[in-house]
Amino acid sequence: MTDTTTTSAGRDLTASEREADLDLDQLKQLVGLVEYDESRDPFPVTGWDAIVFVVGNATQAAHYYQSAWGMELVAYAGPENGTADHKSYVLRSGSIRFVLQGAVTPDSPLVGHHARHGDGVVDIALEVPDVEVCVAQARRAGATVLQEPQELTDEHGTVRVAAIATYGETRHSLVQRVVDGVRYAGPYLPGHLPAQSTFVKREGAPKRLFQALDHIVGNVELGKMDEWVSFYHRVMGFVNMAEFIGDDIATDYSALMSKVVANGNHRVKFPLNEPAVARKKSQIDEYLEFYGGPGAQHLALATGDILRTVDELRREGVEFLDTPDAYYEDPELRARIGEVRVPIEELQRRGILVDRDEDGYLLQIFTKPLGDRPTVFFEIIERHGSLGFGKGNFKALFESIEREQERRGNL
Numbered sequence: 001m002t003d004t005t006t007t008s009a010g011r012d013l014t015a016s017e018r019e020a021d022l023d024l025d026q027l028k029q030l031v032g033l034v035e036y037d038e039s040r041d042p043f044p045v046t047g048w049d050a051i052v053f054v055v056g057n058a059t060q061a062a063h064y065y066q067s068a069w070g071m072e073l074v075a076y077a078g079p080e081n082g083t084a085d086h087k088s089y090v091l092r093s094g095s096i097r098f099v100l101q102g103a104v105t106p107d108s109p110l111v112g113h114h115a116r117h118g119d120g121v122v123d124i125a126l127e128v129p130d131v132e133v134c135v136a137q138a139r140r141a142g143a144t145v146l147q148e149p150q151e152l153t154d155e156h157g158t159v160r161v162a163a164i165a166t167y168g169e170t171r172h173s174l175v176q177r178v179v180d181g182v183r184y185a186g187p188y189l190p191g192h193l194p195a196q197s198t199f200v201k202r203e204g205a206p207k208r209l210f211q212a213l214d215h216i217v218g219n220v221e222l223g224k225m226d227e228w229v230s231f232y233h234r235v236m237g238f239v240n241m242a243e244f245i246g247d248d249i250a251t252d253y254s255a256l257m258s259k260v261v262a263n264g265n266h267r268v269k270f271p272l273n274e275p276a277v278a279r280k281k282s283q284i285d286e287y288l289e290f291y292g293g294p295g296a297q298h299l300a301l302a303t304g305d306i307l308r309t310v311d312e313l314r315r316e317g318v319e320f321l322d323t324p325d326a327y328y329e330d331p332e333l334r335a336r337i338g339e340v341r342v343p344i345e346e347l348q349r350r351g352i353l354v355d356r357d358e359d360g361y362l363l364q365i366f367t368k369p370l371g372d373r374p375t376v377f378f379e380i381i382e383r384h385g386s387l388g389f390g391k392g393n394f395k396a397l398f399e400s401i402e403r404e405q406e407r408r409g410n411l
């Protein structure tokens with residue numbers, strides 16, 4: 001099959017988006033997709049390819065993400081089909097591909113990774129139209145190439161892959177799924193076999209709780225944010241997004257600095273946080289301590305109906321951060337956010353936050369940490385024009401996170 005629709009950006013859908021029955025108008029609304037001229041991009045990125053987690057028990061995590069988060073198992077690799085040292089479960093939801101990996105043998109490299117970091121994101125894999133072009137650019141710009149371009153082939157076809165290093169022990173695999181005009185037809189990568197859930201959803205369970213991945217936030221060390229912003233500019237040709245967060249969001253205890261970079265079509269957005277000096281340990285410091293260094297802090301999942309998504313997730317036992325009632329009763333906030341699509345009381349009942357800027361508004365909520373360590377978590381986001389990240393909510397959010405931190409004795 002010849003594939004011409006994935007080689008240009010912005011105005012075309014990715015294969016994952018087509019499979020998820022999304023259209024361009026939906027994606028503009030969901031994740032703020034924009035058009036841009038890919039021919040002038042030194043490091044063209046089509047979009048997300050997969051988010052790879054290392055976890056302590058991939059077998060159980062795969063069940064949790066299917067049962068609680070409504071994801072679908074689509075592929076598997078493990079000792080049964082030729083991967084001796086680890087298991088790898090590939091789950092889909094909307095256009096997002098999540099991969100959960102856990103060590104099987106004591107000498108698997110995943111054992112050390114998990115000991116150092118706990119459950120977390122090891123690889124933010126990006127789909128690119130040309131791996132060779134990207135790696136040449138990365139090398140010219142001084143990036144660390146972790147894996148040289150190579151072709152992987154099985155009965156479903158061929159992919160070209162490479163990998164470069166980013167913050168901490170996190171990597172960006174670069175995945176070219178169209179080689180010589182033919183798109184790889186397997187469910188993930190060669191080595192993985194198609195798989196189906198044995199988990200049967202109860203009747204009436206939601207099919208899909210979110211449609212796309214909006215952004216992934218990286219936490220880096222004090223003084224390193226600008227270095228990583230510059231890395232994404234220099235190496236990957238990313239552009240700045242407007243939102244900038246400085247001292248104005250410091251609370252008594254927590255403070256951070258944040259800048260946002262995005263690829264040309266804005267499918268891939270990376271807010272980068274560093275701790276700022278505060279009276280007590282900030283939430284970024286807590287993350288860095290427990291993750292053992294820089295890493296992915298949260299993944300924002302875009303939905304068109306955050307109320308339903310949150311209700312369904314709560315029904316499955318997913319826990320969210322509390323938002324103080326004072327947040328909703330603050331007349332300043334009410335004046336600032338104006339009219340949104342549902343009464344404020346509906347948001348308050350669920351703890352959903354609202355933020356507004358000159359382009360529109362967004363609704364968002366954050367889960368508690370997904371694993372045992374106070375590190376990676378999810379955000380659910382519903383955009384209505386706003387291309388921001390909830391700057392106005394940071395203070396309210398911090399106060400809520402700090403209450404959790406205090407309960408853990410880490411404040």
Ligand SMILES: [Fe+2]
Pocket residue numbers: 215217298300379389
């Ligand atoms: Fe976020």
